[in-house]
Structure formats: C-alpha cells, structure tokens
Amino acid sequence: MKETKSKKLDPEKVMERIAEASRPTVAGVEEKDVRHWVTIYVMGRGYSVPADLTILTAMEYAGYKFIRGCGCRQGFCGACSTVYRRHGEYKLQTGMACQTRVEDGMYLVQIPFSPAEKASYDISKEAYKVNTLLKHYPELARCVACNTCTKACTQDLQVMDYIQAAIRGDFETCVNESFDCIQCGMCALRCPAEIVQYNMAQLARRLYGRNDRPEPKHLTDRLKEIEQGKFVKPLDEITKKSKEELEKLYYSREKESD
Amino acid sequence: MSQTKIAYYPGCTLKTTAKNFEDSALAVARALDIELVELPKWNCCGTVYSLTDDNLMYHIAPVRNLLRVKQMVRDELVTDDHRMVVLCSMCYNALKRTNLRVKENPEDLQKINDFMYLEDDDYELNVDVIHFLDLLKEIGVEKIREKVVKPLNGLKVLPYYGCMLLRPKEVGIDDPEEPNLQENILAALGAEPIDSPYRKVCCGSYLTVDNKYVVVELAYKILSHAQKAGAQALTTSCPLCAFNLDNRQKEIKEKYPGFKNIPVFYFTQLMALAFGLSNECYGFDLHHTKPEPLLKEKQLC
Amino acid sequence: MTKKIELAPENNKLCEKICSISGEVVTMCDQCGTCSASCPMAAEMDINPSEMMKMSQLGMEEVLETKAIWLCASCFTCVVRCPRGLDLSKVAEALRQIKLRQAEDHMDIKKLTIEELEGLPQIALISACRKFTG
Ligand code: SF4
Ligand code: SF4
Ligand code: FES
Numbered sequence: 001m002k003e004t005k006s007k008k009l010d011p012e013k014v015m016e017r018i019a020e021a022s023r024p025t026v027a028g029v030e031e032k033d034v035r036h037w038v039t040i041y042v043m044g045r046g047y048s049v050p051a052d053l054t055i056l057t058a059m060e061y062a063g064y065k066f067i068r069g070c071g072c073r074q075g076f077c078g079a080c081s082t083v084y085r086r087h088g089e090y091k092l093q094t095g096m097a098c099q100t101r102v103e104d105g106m107y108l109v110q111i112p113f114s115p116a117e118k119a120s121y122d123i124s125k126e127a128y129k130v131n132t133l134l135k136h137y138p139e140l141a142r143c144v145a146c147n148t149c150t151k152a153c154t155q156d157l158q159v160m161d162y163i164q165a166a167i168r169g170d171f172e173t174c175v176n177e178s179f180d181c182i183q184c185g186m187c188a189l190r191c192p193a194e195i196v197q198y199n200m201a202q203l204a205r206r207l208y209g210r211n212d213r214p215e216p217k218h219l220t221d222r223l224k225e226i227e228q229g230k231f232v233k234p235l236d237e238i239t240k241k242s243k244e245e246l247e248k249l250y251y252s253r254e255k256e257s258d
Numbered sequence: 259m260s261q262t263k264i265a266y267y268p269g270c271t272l273k274t275t276a277k278n279f280e281d282s283a284l285a286v287a288r289a290l291d292i293e294l295v296e297l298p299k300w301n302c303c304g305t306v307y308s309l310t311d312d313n314l315m316y317h318i319a320p321v322r323n324l325l326r327v328k329q330m331v332r333d334e335l336v337t338d339d340h341r342m343v344v345l346c347s348m349c350y351n352a353l354k355r356t357n358l359r360v361k362e363n364p365e366d367l368q369k370i371n372d373f374m375y376l377e378d379d380d381y382e383l384n385v386d387v388i389h390f391l392d393l394l395k396e397i398g399v400e401k402i403r404e405k406v407v408k409p410l411n412g413l414k415v416l417p418y419y420g421c422m423l424l425r426p427k428e429v430g431i432d433d434p435e436e437p438n439l440q441e442n443i444l445a446a447l448g449a450e451p452i453d454s455p456y457r458k459v460c461c462g463s464y465l466t467v468d469n470k471y472v473v474v475e476l477a478y479k480i481l482s483h484a485q486k487a488g489a490q491a492l493t494t495s496c497p498l499c500a501f502n503l504d505n506r507q508k509e510i511k512e513k514y515p516g517f518k519n520i521p522v523f524y525f526t527q528l529m530a531l532a533f534g535l536s537n538e539c540y541g542f543d544l545h546h547t548k549p550e551p552l553l554k555e556k557q558l559c
Numbered sequence: 560m561t562k563k564i565e566l567a568p569e570n571n572k573l574c575e576k577i578c579s580i581s582g583e584v585v586t587m588c589d590q591c592g593t594c595s596a597s598c599p600m601a602a603e604m605d606i607n608p609s610e611m612m613k614m615s616q617l618g619m620e621e622v623l624e625t626k627a628i629w630l631c632a633s634c635f636t637c638v639v640r641c642p643r644g645l646d647l648s649k650v651a652e653a654l655r656q657i658k659l660r661q662a663e664d665h666m667d668i669k670k671l672t673i674e675e676l677e678g679l680p681q682i683a684l685i686s687a688c689r690k691f692t693g
Contacts, residue, residue, distance in 0.1 A: 127677075129677070130273070130274040130275075131274065131275075131676070131677050131679075131681075132677075134676060134681070134684060135673060135676045135677050138668040138669065138671065138676055138684060138688075139668060139669075139688075141668070141681070141685040141687075141688045142685075142688040142689075142692060143301075143302060144304065144315055144316055144318060144319055145301040145302060145304070145318055145319035145322055146315060146318050146319075146373075147318075147322075147374065147376060150376065151376065160301065161299070161301075164300075164301040164302060167302055167681060167685075168270040168273040168274060168302075168681065169273065169274050170273065192315065269682070270681035270682065270685070271680045271681045271682045274680065274681055275680040275681070276680065302681075302685060304685065304689060305681075305682045305685045305686040305689065306633060306685075306690065308652075308689070309581070309633065309646075309649045309652035309653075310580050310581065310582075310649070310652055310653060310656055311579070311580060311581060311582030311649075312579065312580055313656075316689065346682070348682050348686070349682075421632075421633075421634040421635055421636070424639075425634070425635035425636065425638060425639050426635045426638050426639060426646075427639055434639045435639075458636075459599050459636075460599045460600075460632050460634035460636065462599075462600075462632055463632040463633070463634065463686065464632070464682075464683055464686035464687040464690060465600075465630065465632055465687075466679070466683050467666070467671070467675075467683050467684060467687035467691075468629075468665070468666045468687060468691060469629075469630070472600065472603050472630065475603075476599060497680050497682055498680060498682045498683055498686070501679070501680050501683060505678065
C-alpha cells in the first residue's frame with residue numbers, strides 16, 4: 001500500500017466540530033431548562049433528547065437536518081413518515097415524525113419516500129365503471145385482506161376497507177374511507193400484496209368527484225371571478241407588502257367555520 | 259310464519275359483472291319468504307382456497323368474513339344463528355373449505371385470531387357455510403313448484419356444475435359424479451334438464467386470464483356437447499364459469515365459425531323468470547349471448 | 560447397470576419440500592394414471608399429472624420448469640378419483656409455490672391489455688393473482 005502523508009488530527013478540534021454540528025437547532029430549547037430527558041435510537045445510535053419533543057424536533061435537536069422527509073410540520077403533508085418500535089414491544093409502529101412525541105427507548109428511522117408508480121390517465125376521458133380502478137391498478141386483486149395496511153396507517157384510516165371497496169367498484173365507500181389520506185405511503189410499504197393504496201384511492205376520489213358529485217357552485221363562481229380578473233389587483237397589492245404587514249394580514253384573515 | 263333472515267355473503271363479482279346473479283337470487287329468496295341479509299362488512303374471500311399446508315396468510319380473508327356472522331346474530335340482523343349463505347360457487351368453495359380447515363386445526367385458528375387482533379371478536383367456529391342451492395333443497399321442490407306462474411315449458415337446459423360446487427367431496431353440495439340439485443329445480447320450473455357428462459367438466463377457470471385459448475377449447479367442448487345433447491341454454495352458479503362459457507363465445511366463434519351461440523343463465527334468473535318476478539332482476543344486458551331471442555321463441559318474455 | 564432408488568421423501572430434498580408444502584406424501588402414488596385420464600387439462604400439458612407425481616417422487620428439478628404445473632386449474636377432478644386418496648392439486652400448488660416463493664412470478668398483471676382487464680370478472684383476476692403471482 002502506498003503511504004500517504006496524513007495530517008495529524010487534533011482530537012480536541014474534532015470533538016468541537018462534532019459538538020458544533022449537533023448543537024440544538026430547535027429554537028428555544030436550552031439544555032439547562034430541560035428537566036426530563038429520554039433516550040431514542042435513530043438508526044441504531046442513541047441520543048439523549050428532551051422528553052417533550054416530537055420525533056422530528058428531537059432528531060433536529062440531535063443534529064439531523066432535514067432536506068427531504070419534512071414539509072408542513074403540521075401533520076398534513078405526509079412527508080415525515082417514521083417507523084419505530086417501543087422498547088420491549090414487538091409491534092412495529094408508524095407515525096408522522098412531526099406529530100409523534102418521543103418515548104424513552106424508542107428505536108426509529110425515517111421513511112421519507114415510498115417508491116411507487118402512479119397510473120396516468122385523462123380524467124375527462126376515463127370511464128367510470130366498476131372495473132376502472134382494477135384496470136389501472138390490477139394488483140388490487142392481490143389483496144389478501146390481512147389488514148396490515150390499516151394497522152400501518154398513520155391516520156387511523158380503515159385502509160383495507162377502502163381497498164376492498166375498490167375491488168368491487170364501490171366508489172362511494174372507497175372515497176369516504178380514504179378521504180383523510182395524506183399519502184404518507186406507510187400502508188404501501190407494509191402491504192404483502194404490494195398494492196399502492198394511496199395512489200389508487202386518489203384516482204377513485206377524482207373519478208367519483210367528477211362523475212358522482214354535483215358540480216360545486218361556489219367553485220364555478222370563483223373560477224369565473226378569476227377569469228374576469230377580479231383578483232389581479234388585490235394580488236398585486238399583497239405581493240408589495242412587507243413581512244410584518246403580511247403577518248398581520250394572515251392572522252386577521254377570515255376563517256372558514258368548521 | 260315469520261320470515262327467515264339468514265346471513266349472506268355476496269363476493270366482489272356479484273356486485274359487478276354478476277350483478278344479475280345477485281339481483282335475481284335475492285328476488286327469488288324473497289319470493290320464498292327468505293331474506294338474505296348481506297354481511298355488514300365483508301371482504302374478498304380470496305376466491306381460491308389456498309392449497310398449501312404451511313401458509314396461513316391466504317386463510318385470513320375467509321375467516322374474517324366468517325366472524326362477521328356472530329356480530330349479525332348479536333345485532334339481531336338474522337334469525338338463523340349459525341349459517342351463512344353464499345351464491346358464487348368459487349366464494350362458496352373457498353369459504354367452506356377454509357372453515358373446515360380451521361375447524362380441524364384449532365392451532366391455525368388461534369394464530370389467525372391472534373393476527374386479527376383489531377377485530378372485536380374472535381372467530382369461534384360457530385358458522386356453517388352453505389350454498390344457496392343447499393337452502394333451496396331444504397325448502398324443497400314442492401314449494402318452488404308452487405311459486406311457478408310461468409312454467410318454462412319446452413326449454414331444454416343443461417345444468418352446468420363445473421368444479422367448485424362438487425369438489426372436493428367434503429365441500430361438494432351434491433354427489434360429485436351424479437349431481438341432481440339443479441336438475442330438480444329446473445324440472446320444478448317446468449324446464450327439461452339435459453344430461454351430459456360435460457356438466458361436471460372444468461371450464462378452465464382462472465386460466466382465462468393468462469391462457470385464454472385453453473379456456474376457449476374447453477368451453478367449446480362443453481357448449482357443443484351440450485348442444486348436441488339438445489340443450490338450448492345452460493345454467494350455472496359461478497360467475498367465472500359464466501364468463502368462460504358466455505363471454506368466451508366471442509373467441510370460440512372466431513376459431514370455430516360454425517359454432518352457434520347459446521345463452522348461459524344463472525339458475526336464479528330462470529327461477530325469477532318462472533316465478534314471474536319483475537324483469538328488473540334479470541339483468542340480461544350483462545350477457546354476451548343475449549337470451550331474449552330464445553325466451554321470445556319459447557314465449558317466456 | 561441398474562440403480563435402485565429408494566422412494567422416500569427424506570431421501571431427496573425437493574421431494575421432501577413438495578411433501579411439506581403440500582401436506583401430501585407423494586411417494587404413495589402408484590402411477591395408476593387415473594389422474595392423467597381424468598384431467599381436463601392433460602391434453603394441453605407437456606407432462607401428464609401422473610408424471611408430475613413421478614417427477615416429484617424422484618425430486619427432479621425439471622418438474623418446476625414444466626408448463627403443466629401452471630395449467631392445473633385446481634378443478635379437483637383427479638382429487639375425487641385418486642384410488643390412493645392423494646391430492647394432486649395440492650402437489651401442483653406446492654410446485655407453483657416453490658417457484659413463486661423464489662419471487663419467480665408466472666404472470667405479470669401489468670402486461671394484460673386494458674380491454675382484457677376491463678372485461679374480466681373480479682374472481683378471474685383475483686384467483687389468477689393468487690395462483691400465478693407470489
Ligand atoms: S392510507 Fe396509507 S398513505 Fe394514506 S395516510 Fe394511511 S398509511 Fe398513509
Ligand atoms: S395490506 Fe395489502 S393485502 Fe393486506 S389488507 Fe391491506 S391492501 Fe390488502
Ligand atoms: S412534515 Fe408534513 S406531515 Fe409531518
């Protein structure tokens with residue numbers, strides 16, 4: 001082996017760099033203020049983190065930076081899926097890292113993406129028939145009704161029920177049961193039949209919306225208003241505002257009632 | 259007499275390409291004072307019984323359906339507390355055989371129940387799976403004959419059984435070599451049942467998906483023998499047989515131009531016809547070979 | 560010179576595997592041929608059902624490459640007739656499973672045409688997936 005002249009590493013400096021890299025990135029958390037600590041294991045490595053953090057913030061506290069696998073931080077976008085096991089349990093748990101609190105002895109890993117193909121279709125030309133979903137996603141026929149998808153769902157949806165409904169062309173059930181899906185992909189990763197539940201359900205909702213629901217009047221009206229240029233001026237004004245003004249506007253906005 | 263209410267498992271295909279089977283069967287049952295109450299929540303049974311000894315995964319789906327009957331009994335949705343009626347031959351076979359397997363292997367059942375821990379109940383072997391033809395046999399041909407208002411006089415029909423109603427023996431609803439359940443019903447309706455050894459021969463089943471020409475050959479044999487024996491139509495209780503024997507007539511015709519199309523009915527459609535039930539339940543639009551010309555000729559519609 | 564082969568599952572790995580997956584003792588087959596005479600698919604098969612049994616007894620790997628194992632439609636005609644009470648449909652299933660469990664699918668549903676997929680009843684597609692994909 002050829003000898004290389006290696007620069008002698010200064011262990012002190014290395015440790016400093018590591019400490020710097022894992023400095024808490026979570027705003028407002030100071031070590032001295034933290035009373036309760038838990039240990040979590042991220043990909044096998046243990047970290048001591050404040051007990052009241054979510055998995056996402058705890059990982060950031062431990063020094064991880066998220067380039068992918070994080071989005072809204074509000075539990076809506078489906079980007080931050082995590083699988084974990086609790087200490088002493090055999091069950092594999094799933095959750096959104098931004099919504100799940102860390103627990104002592106948790107083993108976890110982020111699953112930022114679930115590889116899957118999506119059917120391509122022209123929704124305006126697509127037939128709305130009992131076999132349409134099977135036509136685009138024939139692997140639906142492989143479902144063994146094991147219910148693993150339901151167990152894996154981070155949103156507690158009855159995933160198997162919507163898959164079963166899809167097999168028999170029952171659009172309404174499929175749509176209602178899948179409505180709250182955030183497409184995190186956990187069901188698809190655990191399914192022994194290798195079905196991509198969420199993409200299929202999206203097609204079901206699109207078809208159902210197009211064919212089985214009355215045209216929403218407010219949407220048609222709004223589209224007309226947009227075409228007529230009603231919002232050009234307000235939008236112009238908004239883009240010129242300062243950050244403070246925007247914040248004020250945002251918090252005083254009119255909210256839709258529940 | 260109060261109406262009998264009995265749990266009923268439809269299966270995916272009875273909601274789609276065999277909707278006419280379900281509609282006609284439900285109407286016929288009603289005419290015979292029986293209400294078939296659909297399982298409140300059911301899943302695909304898997305259609306084929308898994309034949310391996312070492313894999314339980316495929317038995318979960320049937321067992322999951324069986325445990326629903328208990329909930330129905332508890333909610334007083336049914337008056338018959340231990341039976342589940344199935345119409346589709348394939349579903350019948352898969353459900354019945356799985357039921358037998360878990361009855362014989364309590365350890366397997368335990369594993370399956372443990373696996374389904376999210377269900378409110380365990381399956382406790384409290385269900386018997388029966389086919390609609392079993393139920394009709396119990397009711398008796400007399401009662402069926404009484405309901406006939408439009409006898410199917412002069413209609414020559416080959417009652418096709420295929421495989422799943424007859425085999426294996428422990429699942430079969432009738433003698434595997436000499437069945438006569440459908441014959442008796444057809445005779446009660448005034449039709450003339452035709453005999454042919456081909457009524458028990460496999461139509462090729464799911465090979466229709468990856469090897470349809472095998473099915474075309476088999477279906478051609480079955481249908482042409484039926485015709486030679488004098489049949490003008492066939493009856494079945496399997497939506498896959500119906501597909502292979504009816505829809506594949508398109509490919510048969512391409513291969514054997516001399517072939518004459520022949521309608522394939524679900525036996526319940528003929529019952530509905532003879533009972534004079536509303537023609538909404540016939541669903542002839544789902545047939546490939548349209549039965550109307552034959553029925554007109556016999557002055558039945 | 561003739562070689563004597565002792566027919567016993569434990570003498571052969573493949574034979575043993577077939578027996579354990581199917582739950583059938585294939586060495587009990589007497590080669591009477593009733594199954595081959597009954598099988599509606601035999602005409603299309605490259606080996607007869609009874610040959611399938613023989614090859615399984617001998618643990619011949621070639622049996623896994625035959626068309627016959629995929630042509631068996633699980634119609635159970637042979638099952639009700641076998642004088643030895645053997646269930647050949649289970650043996651064929653074991654042979655298919657040996658392939659499928661090595662992730663060697665027999666069918667690719669994504670290759671079916673749109674027209675085929677639209678026309679097929681659910682039970683056809685579901686059963687084919689169960690039998691031909693792992
Ligand atoms: S259905 Fe699947 S993709 Fe949708 S939220 Fe549940 S686990 Fe995530
Ligand atoms: S995990 Fe897959 S096979 Fe199991 S019930 Fe869900 S969709 Fe079906
Ligand atoms: S970051 Fe969007 S759901 Fe967690």
